[in-house]
Amino acid sequence: MIKITNLHKIFSTEEVETTALNGIDMDIKDGEFVAIMGPSGCGKSTLLNILGLLDNPSEGSYEFYGTEVAKMSERQRAQIRKGNIGFVFQSFNLIDELTVYENVELPLLYLKTPPSERKEKVEAALTRMNMMHRRNHFPQQLSGGQQQRTAIARAVVANPKTILADEPTGNLDSKNGEEVMNLLRQLNDAGTTILMVTHSPYDAGFAHRIVNLFDGKIVTENIHI
Structure with a gap:
């Protein structure tokens, strides 16, 4: 289980101090699908970065499957990320010089x-995402939907406990976006915990729970199956 308690994140410069997260409490059960919503600047991506062990909170506790990680170094966080967390981004984040197969293989090389x-x-992940026929193609030879399916294959290839998705349909048309959301829901149905930041009420409808942020705080939570 993922548990965060009284989480704060403050960004400071010489001139200004900005509170991005202001006392967040969340319990995320194994196998849950949680959508995080809210206006631009509310703290969604900051929260996702901390949940994904890409950053530390300024204050508070973060327990990731029994391990307190809030004060860990980047190197320690990286060790826990490996094999435990898969990432899916709006911009796909594929490496142009690598084939589909090689992009998906990267987490296993690490x-x-x-x-x-x-x-x-790799072949199992590509088959699951219906991308085996494109395994020798490069990202620039793929449609947006195919690039995101490749990115999801890369995220799941090491069988992580959790997938973090940041606006996974943001660069896709509605048909490809729906396909990607169906793939994420299938992964969740198979037991993978999914945490997703989205602006889309339609995408959020695939989640078990919708957490709404405003000014760095949780203002409402809606639970549905």
């Missing part, structure tokens, strides 16, 4: 997975 096991896992 984990030093043996070659035979890498091949099995």
Whole structure:
């Protein structure tokens, strides 16, 4: 389970101090699908970065599957991220010089997975995302929907406990966006915990719970299945 308590994040410069998160409390159960919504500047992406162990809070507690991570160094956070968290971004974040297969393989290379096991896992992830027929193509040869399916395959290839998605349909048309959301829901139905930042009420409708932020605070939560 993921548990955050009284979480604060303050960004400071010589001239100004900005509070991005102001006392966030959340419990996220294994296998839950949570959508985080709110206006621009409300703290959504800051919260997702902390949940994804890309940043530390200024104050508060963050327990990630039994480990307190709020004050860890970047190196310690990186070790926990490996194999435990997959990321899906609005901009896909694929490496142009690598093929679809090579992009999906990257997390396994970081984990030093043996070659035979890498091949099995990459092919399984690509098959799951209906991208095996594009495995030797480069990102610029793909449609937006195919790029995002490749990014999701990369996110799931190491079988992480949690996937963090930041506006996963933001660069897609409605047809491809719906396909991506159906894929995320299928992953969630299979047991993967998903935390998603979105501006889209339609996308948020795929989640079990919608958390609304305003000025760095949770203002409402809506629960539905």
